Amino acid sequence: MSTSDVVESDLVEQIRSAREQIVGELAKTIVGQHEVIEQLLISLLAGGHCLITGPPGLAKTLLVRSVAQVFHLKFSRIQFTPDLMPVDIVGTEILEETGDGHRGMTFVKGPVFANVILADEINRTPPKTQAAMLEAMQEHQVTAAGTRYELPEPFFVLATQNPIEMEGTYPLPEAQLDRFLFNVKIDYLPASDELDVVLRTTSSKPAPIEPLFSGDDVLRFQQAVREVPIAREIGEYAVRLVGITRPAREASPEFINEWVGWGAGTRASQTLVLGAKARALLKGRAHVQTEDIVALAHPTLRHRVLPTYKAEAEGVTIEKIIDRVLEEVPKP
Incomplete structure (x- = not known):
């Protein structure tokens, strides 16, 4: 067996072991939804983005935040509304006074400058704002006042759509939907799992999620995926x-x-x-x-x-x- 084979075998075992550790850590706050968790992890390791569809109240935000905590990644949640503007996502330049008394334009980064983004109800904002988010997803950069700003790596977007209350929404065109690696479907829990959730959340607070990996680990895992x-x-x-x-x-x-x-x-x-x-x-x-x-x-x-x-x-x-x-x- 060559040295490269040993390294590859070790990395495979490390990722398999990492999966068990991640699932165990997420079990502190998330009950069930094993298939959803697996698809999110696959999307993260493949370097893609997810569109998640499901009714409200199924702990989508908690799940994504917990995944970010496990990997020690910066998390940001953006609530998409009809009045949301592109600058609310990307950021904007403001006039600021410098130490020597002069004034200059300073770029203030928006919430998109994070590693894990929850784009909540992305179909409730107009196409212009959707396009700003989708550009960031595709290019991993944003442009403000003619200047390009690189987004942090790894960069992972989970966009949610609510399958009910479709009035006043702006459905994503098929060409933009195609930019999402997966469309993950989340459904109601079985009665036994739902009871477990109710008993947990109405008693003591769950143990905090412990960070197990880093952003560099994610990038290393993503590179390993492409070598399979x-x-x-x-x-x-x-x-x-x-x-x-x-x-x-x-x-x-x-x-x-x-x-x-x-x-x-x-x-x-x-x-x-x-x-x-x-x-x-x-x-x-x-x-x-x-x-x-x-x-x-x-x-x-x-x-x-x-x-x-x-x-x-x-x-x-x-x-x-x-x-x-x-x-x-x-x-x-």
């Missing part, structure tokens, strides 16, 4: 899964032509492969398996596949369409 090998046939399987969602093509199944108005693009294939690599490391493997691709199909595709009016009229959900896609494409 994937067999060509598994990569081809990911590409076929995404490709079959595109209607009006020669190989498109009939259910896709009927139920899908717009399919997923190449970024979805990239997401499946990169996310699968991160999931493999979290599971203690140095290689990608088919199960990693299958496990991430729903969070990867649910915001990138646009159902037709016919599908909605027939009560066909996007989850059902993805299930059919998984059935249609043979596994390697």
Whole structure:
């Protein structure tokens, strides 16, 4: 065994062990939601952003803040409202008096200058403000008064959307939704877990979250993810899964032509492969398996596949369409 193999094996074990430590630490404040936590960790290790959809009151803010605390990262929460302006996110220049009596413009950084951003109800703010946030997500920098400012690394955005009370909202266009690595769906807890939450939160305060890692550790883990090998046939399987969602093509199944108005693009294939690599490391493997691709199909595709009016009229959900896609494409 070569030295590089030993290093790689050690790093795989470190990330697998890190997952257990993180889950154990988050259990101090978060009950259940194991799949949601796993998808958030995968997104963080893959260096992408998440869109999370779910009803209010399910501890989304607490979950994201707890993840930031575990990794000792700076956390910032932005509540998106109809009157929020781009400068409220990015920052602005103010006139300030210097020590020698002169006046000059000073840039005051906005809340986007953090490592972990919770963009709460991003669909409740106008497109101009949404665009300012999405530019920061894509470029990892912001521009103010013609000057570019680099955002801190790592930089992770979790944007939430409330599936109810859609009046007066500004839904994100499909092209902007595609910038999110995953669309994570959070749902109500089972009754037993909900009882556990109620008993915990109405008694003594939970133990504080202990920081286990640093931002440098996250960057190191992200680099390790990209070095995980994937067999060509598994990569081809990911590409076929995404490709079959595109209607009006020669190989498109009939259910896709009927139920899908717009399919997923190449970024979805990239997401499946990169996310699968991160999931493999979290599971203690140095290689990608088919199960990693299958496990991430729903969070990867649910915001990138646009159902037709016919599908909605027939009560066909996007989850059902993805299930059919998984059935249609043979596994390697």
